[in-house]
Amino acid sequence: MLGQRPNPSELTAETWDLIVIGGGITGAGVLLEAARRGQRVLLVEQRDFAWGTSSRSSKMVHGGLRYLGQGDIRLTRHSLLERERLLQELPDMVVRQPYIFPVRRGKFPGRWPMKAVLWLYDFLAGIRDHRWLSMDKLMQLVPGLNSNGLVGAMRYTDSLTDDSRLVARVLHEGCGHGGRACNYVEVGKIQRDGDVLQLSATDLISGAALSFRTRHVINATGAWADRLSGTEKKVRPQRGSHLFVAAERLQVSDCLTILHPDDGRPVFVFPWEGRTCIGTTDLDHRDDLSFEPVCTRAEVDYLLKLANSQFPQVALQDSDIISTMAGVRPIIASGKGIDPSKERRDHAVWSHDGVTTVSGGKLTTFRLIALDALLAAGLIEASDHRANQTPKERMFHFAVNPPHRLGHPLAALPSGNALLDQVRWVLDNEMVVHLDDLLLRRTRIGNLLEQGGKAVLGDIKSLCQQQLGWNGAQWDAEVSRYLQIVERYYSVPQANNSVADAA
Numbered sequence: 001m002l003g004q005r006p007n008p009s010e011l012t013a014e015t016w017d018l019i020v021i022g023g024g025i026t027g028a029g030v031l032l033e034a035a036r037r038g039q040r041v042l043l044v045e046q047r048d049f050a051w052g053t054s055s056r057s058s059k060m061v062h063g064g065l066r067y068l069g070q071g072d073i074r075l076t077r078h079s080l081l082e083r084e085r086l087l088q089e090l091p092d093m094v095v096r097q098p099y100i101f102p103v104r105r106g107k108f109p110g111r112w113p114m115k116a117v118l119w120l121y122d123f124l125a126g127i128r129d130h131r132w133l134s135m136d137k138l139m140q141l142v143p144g145l146n147s148n149g150l151v152g153a154m155r156y157t158d159s160l161t162d163d164s165r166l167v168a169r170v171l172h173e174g175c176g177h178g179g180r181a182c183n184y185v186e187v188g189k190i191q192r193d194g195d196v197l198q199l200s201a202t203d204l205i206s207g208a209a210l211s212f213r214t215r216h217v218i219n220a221t222g223a224w225a226d227r228l229s230g231t232e233k234k235v236r237p238q239r240g241s242h243l244f245v246a247a248e249r250l251q252v253s254d255c256l257t258i259l260h261p262d263d264g265r266p267v268f269v270f271p272w273e274g275r276t277c278i279g280t281t282d283l284d285h286r287d288d289l290s291f292e293p294v295c296t297r298a299e300v301d302y303l304l305k306l307a308n309s310q311f312p313q314v315a316l317q318d319s320d321i322i323s324t325m326a327g328v329r330p331i332i333a334s335g336k337g338i339d340p341s342k343e344r345r346d347h348a349v350w351s352h353d354g355v356t357t358v359s360g361g362k363l364t365t366f367r368l369i370a371l372d373a374l375l376a377a378g379l380i381e382a383s384d385h386r387a388n389q390t391p392k393e394r395m396f397h398f399a400v401n402p403p404h405r406l407g408h409p410l411a412a413l414p415s416g417n418a419l420l421d422q423v424r425w426v427l428d429n430e431m432v433v434h435l436d437d438l439l440l441r442r443t444r445i446g447n448l449l450e451q452g453g454k455a456v457l458g459d460i461k462s463l464c465q466q467q468l469g470w471n472g473a474q475w476d477a478e479v480s481r482y483l484q485i486v487e488r489y490y491s492v493p494q495a496n497n498s499v500a501d502a503a
């Protein structure tokens with residue numbers, strides 16, 4: 001299990017087989033695959049686990065219809081097989097969900113092209129789970145959907161998860177196999193010292209300078225990968241944002257895939273942990289990566305326009321938005337300067353002077369990405385890599401039993417004692433350092449409740465103080481830090497804060 005935060009200085013005593021830099025889904029996957037092969041492996045994360053992109057995705061464990069549309073059959077097939085595996089192995093966390101693609105007269109793609117694509121999609125996954133919905137059936141399933149030009153819809157299935165809970169689950173598993181992980185350790189520099197690599201790092205909690213020794217390094221820092229790869233820049237950071245709105249205002253029971261009226265990009269409207277989520281946008285991200293990304297005013301307007309074009313009677317507005325969430329996708333640039341949406345979503349692995357860098361790809365395919373990185377680092381044989389593309393054995397062995405469906409993508413946030421049970425369990429087991437670790441990533445209180453859950457802070461105060469040893473002043477400082485983060489990075493931007501880029 002992940003457990004409590006170790007003293008990072010104690011982790012500098014040994015020479016590791018492998019140090020993984022980056023505690024998103026990619027790094028967690030590498031930790032797991034290396035640790036279960038008996039390697040001595042340590043993962044370090046500069047902020048909190050899943051603080052980067054892996055808590056800010058569209059939460060879909062999916063093949064990705066758009067990738068099939070782009071002709072990327074290999075990526076789609078791999079993703080679909082991984083989806084099926086995760087559905088079987090983590091049924092409380094990865095959940096099959098109906099998706100609906102409304103078809104409108106004269107708009108591409110129509111019923112038959114969609115049917116052909118979905119036939120292939122299901123075939124690649126080894127399932128058969130799509131059908132045409134008549135207008136009557138569609139309006140029963142999605143009441144209030146704009147019927148203008150609508151002729152019916154294709155219904156198929158994919159799946160949903162809670163991305164940051166998935167990262168925690170993979171970290172638990174990796175630590176169960178003997179791997180170690182530590183958050184708030186930022187790596188600054190990697191230097192070769194004979195056969196060994198030396199990592200200079202900082203413990204961001206104590207401020208102490210740290211020096212780690214390891215035989216291999218995998219740089220799994222996603223959008224930040226260029227900082228440590230030692231090679232020319234390869235990553236084109238792209239921002240995608242989401243809105244969370246009250247389900248009472250916009251109720252959907254299935255995931256809708258809607259083409260945006262402005263540019264025809266597919267945007268999802270889907271149920272998630274008791275709220276309705278709308279996203280995503282897709283824009284070049286030019287802001288400083290040292291700060292959390294922000295959903296801009298232009299993106300809010302773009303997403304509201306999408307929702308209101310489909311549900312005109314709902315007329316969503318700013319006051320319906322509970323929170324916003326922006327993430328930065330590490331896209332491996334084609335160098336052709338094409339539209340961000342058209343860049344390939346595949347991952348890339350490259351090595352330089354003992355450092356193997358892995359970036360790009362998807363949440364869904366983290367296990368395969370990890371195997372590619374380990375192969376490139378020379379830590380697994382080609383035969384092991386090949387055999388594990390479609391292995392028979394399970395990936396998850398250890399029991400991790402969080403209370404009250406924590407991490408179930410369709411379970412609403414509980415209240416009262418049930419919420420306190422979740423908080424207590426997380427504080428006991430999941431290396432919480434700051435209040436935002438607890439409220440924005442281990443639980444989703446900060447995304448799902450107004451003002452980041454300000455109203456429940458009083459309820460969880462004594463638990464946090466007891467479990468984390470915070471005195472009154474420390475609690476106050478944590479609350480103030482947390483509310484600032486919510487205000488700056490997760491709230492609705494005002495009109496005059498608008499950034500020039502349009503979605």
Ligand SMILES: Cc1cc2nc3c(=O)[nH]c(=O)nc-3n(C[C@H](O)[C@H](O)[C@H](O)COP(=O)(O)OP(=O)(O)OC[C@H]3O[C@@H](n4cnc5c(N)ncnc54)[C@H](O)[C@@H]3O)c2cc1C
Nearest residue numbers: 022024025026046052053054057058060187222240363364
């Ligand atoms: C809007 C959006 C929607 C998406 N939707 C989906 C989806 O529905 N399904 C899907 O499969 N995929 C989706 N993706 C893609 C997926 O989320 C990403 O591919 C994945 O999360 C990347 O994980 P990662 O571990 O490589 O990067 P990250 O999660 O960003 O992790 C990298 C970590 O490295 C840390 N780090 C950086 N520098 C240092 C350093 N010097 N020292 C220590 N640590 C460091 C960072 O803090 C960060 O936590 C989406 C992406 C976006 C942006």
